Amino acid sequence: MKTRKxxxxxxxxxxxDYRQRRWQQYARILDxxxxxxxFRMLKERTKTLLCSFGLPLPEIIADPSDPATQQVKKxxxxxxxxxxxxxxxxxxxxxxVYRILTPLVxxxxxxxxxxxxxxxxxxxxxxxxRTVCTEQYDGIIDSMLQVLANAVAHxxxxxxxxxxxxxWFRVEKPILEGVNRRSHRIKIEAEPCQRIEVMLDGSVxxxxxxxxxxxxxxxxxxxxxKLFDGRDGxxxxxxxxxxxxxxxxxxxxxxxxxxxxxxxxxxxxxxxxTPCKQDSTYLVEYxxxxxxxVGYLVARRLSDKIVITTFLFLTMQGTPEAQxxxxxxxxxxxxxxxxxxxxxxEFINTDLSKDRDLAHVFEESGCRDLLRLYCNESPASSLQxxxxxxxxxxxxxxxxxxxxxxxxxxxxLIGLNHHPEHLTDQSPACHPPLMFSPxxxxxxx
Numbered sequence: 452m453k454t455r456k457x458x459x460x461x462x463x464x465x466x467x468d469y470r471q472r473r474w475q476q477y478a479r480i481l482d483x484x485x486x487x488x489x490f491r492m493l494k495e496r497t498k499t500l501l502c503s504f505g506l507p508l509p510e511i512i513a514d515p516s517d518p519a520t521q522q523v524k525k526x527x528x529x530x531x532x533x534x535x536x537x538x539x540x541x542x543x544x545x546x547x548v549y550r551i552l553t554p555l556v557x558x559x560x561x562x563x564x565x566x567x568x569x570x571x572x573x574x575x576x577x578x579x580x581r582t583v584c585t586e587q588y589d590g591i592i593d594s595m596l597q598v599l600a601n602a603v604a605h606x607x608x609x610x611x612x613x614x615x616x617x618x619w620f621r622v623e624k625p626i627l628e629g630v631n632r633r634s635h636r637i638k639i640e641a642e643p644c645q646r647i648e649v650m651l652d653g654s655v656x657x658x659x660x661x662x663x664x665x666x667x668x669x670x671x672x673x674x675x676x677k678l679f680d681g682r683d684g685x686x687x688x689x690x691x692x693x694x695x696x697x698x699x700x701x702x703x704x705x706x707x708x709x710x711x712x713x714x715x716x717x718x719x720x721x722x723x724x725t726p727c728k729q730d731s732t733y734l735v736e737y738x739x740x741x742x743x744x745v746g747y748l749v750a751r752r753l754s755d756k757i758v759i760t761t762f763l764f765l766t767m768q769g770t771p772e773a774q775x776x777x778x779x780x781x782x783x784x785x786x787x788x789x790x791x792x793x794x795x796x797e798f799i800n801t802d803l804s805k806d807r808d809l810a811h812v813f814e815e816s817g818c819r820d821l822l823r824l825y826c827n828e829s830p831a832s833s834l835q836x837x838x839x840x841x842x843x844x845x846x847x848x849x850x851x852x853x854x855x856x857x858x859x860x861x862x863x864l865i866g867l868n869h870h871p872e873h874l875t876d877q878s879p880a881c882h883p884p885l886m887f888s889p890x891x892x893x894x895x896x
Contacts, residue, residue, distance in 0.1 A: 474498050480552050483541040484587050489576040497573045504554045508546070509599065509635040517641035519610045523618060524639060526609070530602040536594045539587070545598050549634070553595055560584040603637055608709035608716075611663075614693050617642040619664035642669055647690070649758060651751065658690035658758050663716045672719045674757055679724065679733065687752065689719060691759040695748065698762040699737075703745065703795050710739065717741040718748065725771070734770065737762065743820045745795055746770070765818055766792045775816035780843055790842060799824045806836035808845070 453461070474491075477498070481487040490498065511527055513520035534545040538552065559580045603620060611618040623636040645660035662671035676684030703711050714737065723736040725747075734747040746764045750757050765772050768784045776782045782792070791797045804810050804822040813822055 470495075470499065470502075473502050476547075477502055477551065477555075480543060480547055481555075483538040483543055483552075484556075484583055484591075485539075486576075486580050486583060489579065493573050493576060497576075501555065501559075504558045506550050506554050506634045508550065509637055512636065512638045514638075514640045517616070517618075519616065520618065520639040520641055523606045523610055526606040527602050527637075530606065531599070534598045534602060536591075536598050538591055538594065545595070548591070548595050549599070552591060556584040556588050556591055560588050599635065604713060605707070605709040607639060607664075608712045609707070611712060612644075612696065613659040613661055613691055614644055614646070614696060616644055617662055617669075619669050621664065621668055640669070645671075649690070649753065649756070651758065651760065656692060656758075658692050661689045661691055661716075661719050661759075663720075665720070674722060678722060679726075679752060685755075687755070687757045689750075689757045689759065692761070695759045695761045702762060702764045702793065703739075705796055705799075706739065714739045714741070715748075724750070727769075734763075735759070743824070745820065764793045764795065765821060772817040776812075776818075779812045779816060782843075786842075790839060795821075795824075798822065801835070803836050803839070806840070809836055809839065 478487045478490045481490050490501070493501075508528075509531070511524045513524045531545050531549075535542040536545050536548040538548065543552070559577070603622075607618045607620055610616075618639060618641050620637055620639045622638075642662065646657055647660075648655050649658055650656075660671055662669065664670075672689040673686040674689055675686055676682060699711055699715065700708065717740070718735065718737045721741070725734045725736075726732075727734060727749075731752040733750045733752065735750050736744055737746045737748050738744050744765065746762055746767070747770055748759045749761045749763060749769075750759050763770050766776060766782075766787055767773055768787070773782075773787070776787075787793050798821040801822065801824075803813060810822060813819065
């Protein structure tokens with residue numbers, strides 16, 4: 452039977468083993484920013500102090516009235532457990548970056564160091580660590596928030612649809628200092644769909660109101676009359692038909708439901724509108740992740756509302772790009788459909804950009820973005836320059852093959868990068884906010 456003294460020794464041994472494992476974990480993480488070796492040389496007291504700065508996991512609060520939000524909560528944590536964050540040239544698990552590295556670099560960059568102890572080895576390390584953390588703070592926080600934003604936004608969007616329910620979320624900043632230290636608090640809520648019936652072309656149609664999360668919370672989409680005629684006037688609530696939603700997901704395969712829905716939200720929140728020849732009909736640019744223009748939403752302005760009736764891919768009849776392709780290549784609707792030029796999937800990994808003649812025509816027609824989509828996960832496209840040349844009766848290019856453009860947009864079919872506007876200033880409290888654009892500049896490769 453163990454004596455009280457034996458039990459005390461066992462307890463101290465377990466505590467020391469725990470501290471050793473903790474120190475090794477911190478050293479491995481700090482290796483990513485070049486501070487691991489210095490951390491290993493610190494006194495035990497200093498290492499213990501630095502290891503005391505940490506955050507719990509993000510707090511996800513689901514709407515108890517909607518079971519879908521409970522499932523979204525599970526999906527968010529599953530994604531975060533598998534996610535990795537780029538820290539310099541190293542990839543680290545998101546949870547380690549969030550719980551350990553983020554609060555640590557935040558504390559170190561603001562550390563106050565006593566100049567009277569500047570010769571002490573631990574103080575020399577802290578001074579160097581403060582410099583390194585100040586230089587790399589923005590990059591670490593940027594990468595961490597991008598992973599967190601993508602996980603939350605895509606999990607919410609996967610279970611959200613305008614004709615069913617609209618899931619949305621709001622975020623509270625973390626607090627890294629003081630007794631009330633806590634992580635991000637993310638609340639997921641559900642908004643019932645708003646369905647009405649309108650008269651379109653002599654028939655009664657069901658339409659659904661568009662809305663979603665913004666910095667201030669949930670907000671329905673409204674467009675000002677100034678967008679249409681340049682004059683101030685009433686605001687029009689925006690509705691969409693189920694037909695338009697179906698065409699979006701059908702014509703933008705193989706992109707995920709979440710990416711298509713999030714891109715729809717961004718296109719509606721920042722509309723770029725072109726009037727059509729028909730009265731009260733407009734083309735609204737649809738951009739994947741707010742950047743890659745792949746088509747148009749067809750909008751009808753009624754007396755008191757806007758209704759999105761369908762989605763046209765960029766090359767389909769009724770778009771300015773289709774008119775230019777008809778002028779340059781004599782491509783009409785049957786030609787477009789026969790060569791499957793009305794499907795986004797056909798342009799992923801196509802070699803049209805290598806054919807100078809065809810690439811020039813597509814770019815002049817306004818389809819430049821379609822030639823720059825590249826994905827390692829997809830096979831080569833069936834839309835090949837040689838096959839299209841043969842169909843059009845064009846002469847061979849005489850080896851006039853250009854290099855692929857350097858600004859290829861690398862895509863991930865699972866999900867695009869999104870920075871929801873209300874996650875753009877979620878740097879820790881007491882530090883200047885980090886500003887991100889809601890529009891991506893590159894797809895992850």
